[in-house]
Amino acid sequence: MKMLPMYKRTLLCLVGLLISLMIPGIAEAALLGMPQAYPDVTLNQAYLIYDNNAINNNTGLLKVVSFGSTLSKGPGAGNSTLTQSYTGGSDHTPDLMLSIAIDRTSGNWVNSNNSAANKVTIGFGNSVIPNGTGNTPGFKWTGKVTDFGWQQNTSTNPPYTYGTFFDATWKFTQDDYEDMPATMSQFVDGVLTSAMAPFNGGIKISNSAGFGAVPHPTAFQRDWVFGTNASRTNVQNLLSPFLTGLASNTCSNNTSSNCISYLNSTVTTDVFVPIPPAFWLWAGALGFILPSLKRKKHINALQST
Amino acid sequence: MKLQNPIHTLCLILGLAIAPSTSHALLLGLSPELPTIDFSGSGMIDYNASTGIINISGDPSTLFSVEPFIFAELQGVVGVDNIKNIKLKFQVDNSGNLIPSDISLPDLVIIGSIDMNGNGTTDHSGTLLTANVMQFGFLNGMSNGDDVFDLRLNSINGALAYLYSEQDLAARVISEVSTVYSNPFDNSFNADWQGQAKGVIGSTAPTAGGTLSTPIPPAFWLWTGAIALILPSVRRNKNFNRQS
Numbered sequence: 001m002k003m004l005p006m007y008k009r010t011l012l013c014l015v016g017l018l019i020s021l022m023i024p025g026i027a028e029a030a031l032l033g034m035p036q037a038y039p040d041v042t043l044n045q046a047y048l049i050y051d052n053n054a055i056n057n058n059t060g061l062l063k064v065v066s067f068g069s070t071l072s073k074g075p076g077a078g079n080s081t082l083t084q085s086y087t088g089g090s091d092h093t094p095d096l097m098l099s100i101a102i103d104r105t106s107g108n109w110v111n112s113n114n115s116a117a118n119k120v121t122i123g124f125g126n127s128v129i130p131n132g133t134g135n136t137p138g139f140k141w142t143g144k145v146t147d148f149g150w151q152q153n154t155s156t157n158p159p160y161t162y163g164t165f166f167d168a169t170w171k172f173t174q175d176d177y178e179d180m181p182a183t184m185s186q187f188v189d190g191v192l193t194s195a196m197a198p199f200n201g202g203i204k205i206s207n208s209a210g211f212g213a214v215p216h217p218t219a220f221q222r223d224w225v226f227g228t229n230a231s232r233t234n235v236q237n238l239l240s241p242f243l244t245g246l247a248s249n250t251c252s253n254n255t256s257s258n259c260i261s262y263l264n265s266t267v268t269t270d271v272f273v274p275i276p277p278a279f280w281l282w283a284g285a286l287g288f289i290l291p292s293l294k295r296k297k298h299i300n301a302l303q304s305t
Numbered sequence: 306m307k308l309q310n311p312i313h314t315l316c317l318i319l320g321l322a323i324a325p326s327t328s329h330a331l332l333l334g335l336s337p338e339l340p341t342i343d344f345s346g347s348g349m350i351d352y353n354a355s356t357g358i359i360n361i362s363g364d365p366s367t368l369f370s371v372e373p374f375i376f377a378e379l380q381g382v383v384g385v386d387n388i389k390n391i392k393l394k395f396q397v398d399n400s401g402n403l404i405p406s407d408i409s410l411p412d413l414v415i416i417g418s419i420d421m422n423g424n425g426t427t428d429h430s431g432t433l434l435t436a437n438v439m440q441f442g443f444l445n446g447m448s449n450g451d452d453v454f455d456l457r458l459n460s461i462n463g464a465l466a467y468l469y470s471e472q473d474l475a476a477r478v479i480s481e482v483s484t485v486y487s488n489p490f491d492n493s494f495n496a497d498w499q500g501q502a503k504g505v506i507g508s509t510a511p512t513a514g515g516t517l518s519t520p521i522p523p524a525f526w527l528w529t530g531a532i533a534l535i536l537p538s539v540r541r542n543k544n545f546n547r548q549s
Binding site for chain 1: 332334336337338339341343345346347348349364366367369371372374376378423450451453477479481482483484485486501503504505507
């Protein structure tokens, strides 16, 4: 075997070293980097659905649906939590909680005016219809997504991190309250929309499966359904109202586009709102909502221990 | 063995030094399957370096299953101060390796009550699930600093154990960068840390034959690759020296 000259070997060694130094440079995080804050709404049993051409040929829609929500005042013992189920009786369909418009050629957030895009909807209690005729307490927060980011690969080698985390910012557009208990009398229609106007809330989504070896931006040019046992037919049946319009052909390789992948994944989602402390004095007050709300869509409040 | 060229030596030292510092993927890669129990963002993960104990605590929120369909809220234990909680406690060494615990004492305990079919009657109340940690993985600093932990558990008991018959449990815990915690996990088990925690616990296929493989850090493969590349060069140097 012929030996390389010494200078070539040295050059090869330096090139190798340079490449190894450059590898971390690939990790250009496109996440927004919002820190988690309280109050925090955790979406229970969430599924992540992406339709790459839901709005038009250039714009896709990332949707998060969940079967319930848990509102947490803060960490540790003694803080109230409030859980709202969105199913009951024969209703096994999750609720649409978040929708984010995404440019399918870049993965960037799109400030779309489409009525289905960039919505945040958090409802607690039966009276989620603003100014409805019901007399049970409840509230509904709605908002508009204002920016979006995603996790890029941090290495050229597996495990790939692309698509394992997403984050977003949002602003209140409306908050409505129905028959709130006296201890929560500070919550009147529109109070948070006004108070929070200068501030962004945050959204954090983790998705254990991620986009795998599918390169950017191809991942945003195909449809995805992520969640616990998402590849099972009976799970897809539960999600069916939100799967309309998705591609029917399964993606055959990592470069395929306009196709669909159903991936088993652990999806967790938090929506948090940096509400000023003056509005957040409901320690114990959540318990007052409890007694009248054990119906189809019910909530429960508990003191953690 | 002697490296003749100081630049080669420098490359070797720098290459080996760089590789481990950028490799921190030690997750088991488990994704909990149905039925799942989740706990919300009010949870907490806490590490005490002097004892090596990791405590994860929080409020279990819901149980979710598809066959049959169950989406049931976990509530407080009937008649006992309405308590519900999830507590997971286990010990690691200062490299994050799991130290096996006393199998007679469960590492995971979920307490609460549950109405499985929504008929208004509590079906189970008290200790809903217990298990012991068999494997532990972690990944530091993803997503602008968010940390991920995953665990495999077995020896499952409690009122809901029948849902996980002949399965192991998998838990995936996310600890997000939070305004509340100033000292989160930073890829070290030599000092105390504490962070926000939320997560999902569900089923996973048991390990084949019940034996557990030790996860091999990616750094090992990088090192092996680097040495495999370097050794032939050293050998050639040696031969070259003999010839000359």
